[in-house]
Amino acid sequence: MLEAACLVEAGVKSPKNDDRVAMNSELIAEGSYSTTCDNHGLFAVCDGVGGKPFGYEAAEIATGMFSGLSGRELTTETIQEYIVKANEAVLTAQKKDSFHAEMLTTIAGVYINGDDFIVFNAGDSRVYRYRNPYIMQLSTDHSVWQEQIDLGYEPKPKQRNEITHYLGGTSYEPAIVDGKGKVFENDMFVICSDGVWGLLEFCDFENVLSSDKSLSEMCKNLVDLALKKGTDDNLSIIIVRRK
16 A cells, blocks of 8 residues: 655745646645555656746646546556656647746656556656665756766856756656666655755655654655755655555
């Protein structure tokens, strides 16, 4: 069985909320939600790119596309196919008028089916796996910041928010991790936007995820901690646990 919870908040310093969450067939634009499912589930976070108009529409299009896959058994090829379809849908929406022309969104998610997982992302929203007592990042940050680090250079602070892959353009190719047989009992998967992870260390996640709190309480505690540390972005987080 899978149990999952999420929380979406605009944040105290953000005038609008460009984040959206898909929990199987449910779409969440604000607030909390929890659910359970028997064997497989699909969970995703989309973060409309800040500074671009109608980012929330791009995020809604992408999460809506993936929520439509709820209940299906998926493969890496299916995930890739729907990333392409979501990108095409955002590109089509950009043609409405000049105000929509720059709408973009990240996407990050996990599909779990029994002992198997598929993690996917385009942009800098992240997916982690927590296996007591350690957390590890499974997604790949598509950002100028990460590229500079990979090349051995010291990145500049402003490069942290410069993403290189996203839905709504030509650079939409996702990173996909196929984890066959790699889901263990009590494993937790955390999907979150950079409004959450950008202010938190691995130890922050580990301290919260190792507690005996409910998944909903863990989501709130991590969001509250990011707010306490001064995040100025929207905050979205999903926690999924294999029981």
